[in-house]
Amino acid sequence: MKRLLLTLLLTFPLAAQAVDLENGQKQARSCALCHGHYGQGTPGPASPRLAGTPAGYMVKQIEAYINEERINPRMVITSSLHSISEQDIDDIAAYYESVNLEKINPVLNRIPEWPGDATRGRELYEGDCKSCHRKNGMGKSRKGIPALALQYPRYLFRQIKMFQWDKRIHDDDPEDETFDELTDRDIEALLAYVSSLAPSNKK
Numbered sequence: 153m154k155r156l157l158l159t160l161l162l163t164f165p166l167a168a169q170a171v172d173l174e175n176g177q178k179q180a181r182s183c184a185l186c187h188g189h190y191g192q193g194t195p196g197p198a199s200p201r202l203a204g205t206p207a208g209y210m211v212k213q214i215e216a217y218i219n220e221e222r223i224n225p226r227m228v229i230t231s232s233l234h235s236i237s238e239q240d241i242d243d244i245a246a247y248y249e250s251v252n253l254e255k256i257n258p259v260l261n262r263i264p265e266w267p268g269d270a271t272r273g274r275e276l277y278e279g280d281c282k283s284c285h286r287k288n289g290m291g292k293s294r295k296g297i298p299a300l301a302l303q304y305p306r307y308l309f310r311q312i313k314m315f316q317w318d319k320r321i322h323d324d325d326p327e328d329e330t331f332d333e334l335t336d337r338d339i340e341a342l343l344a345y346v347s348s349l350a351p352s353n354k355k
């Protein structure tokens with residue numbers, strides 16, 4: 153019965169084909185070493201959360217690592233990303249998107265709040281980020297926009313630095329200026345606000 157329920161047919165905007173969550177869960181074993189048993193990640197800068205993340209966004213990132221647009225050779229080698237099929241990648245991403253950490257264990261779902269000026273952060277966020285990452289910080293799954301409110305702030309801080317240093321491209325736009333003017337203090341303020349949007353931190 154459970155097997156039947158797990159093998160769902162989902163329709164995706166990018167590739168309208170069946171995904172196999174059971175296969176995704178099996179394949180995801182090679183990711184657990186770094187991303188945690190349920191894809192919960194850890195609060196440091198180098199182990200992002202995958203559970204609950206939009207599948208379309210994850211597929212695009214995995215491809216970016218394979219193509220070396222994002223650099224992470226340890227991940228590519230450890231999980232043999234060059235040799236797993238596109239279908240397996242779709243299945244893994246669909247599986248992680250379906251993981252509900254709050255249901256498994258609310259402790260795993262917690263996002264640490266980042267200390268910083270959340271009031272200033274809110275101003276910056278509502279001015280420059282809200283239109284894409286949404287007011288509640290949950291992103292837009294169909295448009296491949298990640299849910300910042302579900303991600304660890306220390307990891308996000310590092311990614312924003314990567315955007316500033318032109319080591320990663322934000323929003324598919326090499327000319328993107330979103331982060332050019334932000335000081336480290338502004339970034340901390342933004343993350344203080346974004347982390348307060350995490351469902352586990354909503355008062």
Ligand code: HEC
Pocket residue numbers: 179180182183184185186187198199200202209210211213214222223224226227230231244298303
């Ligand atoms: C050896 C450790 C390791 C393994 C194994 C690993 N990853 Fe990662 N992964 C990382 C690190 C470190 C990052 C962040 C790197 C960076 O800063 O770009 C990351 C980033 C990601 C991201 C980007 C997240 C985001 O919010 O943009 C995705 C998606 C991802 N991994 C998926 C996977 C999947 C799927 C697997 C298994 C098939 C996997 N990873 C296996 C270490 C690993």
Ligand code: HEC
Pocket residue numbers: 200212276277280281282283284285295296297298300303308311312321322323324330342
């Ligand atoms: C025009 C739409 C748009 C706006 C405005 C925007 N973003 Fe993004 N953002 C994106 C997209 C799309 C991605 C996914 C990038 C990719 O595909 O590599 C992204 C990715 C990110 C990531 C990487 C997340 C991860 O898990 O690795 C961070 C951090 C981020 N944005 C922060 C911000 C902040 C902070 C602002 C406001 C100062 C902002 N963005 C404004 C579209 C936008």
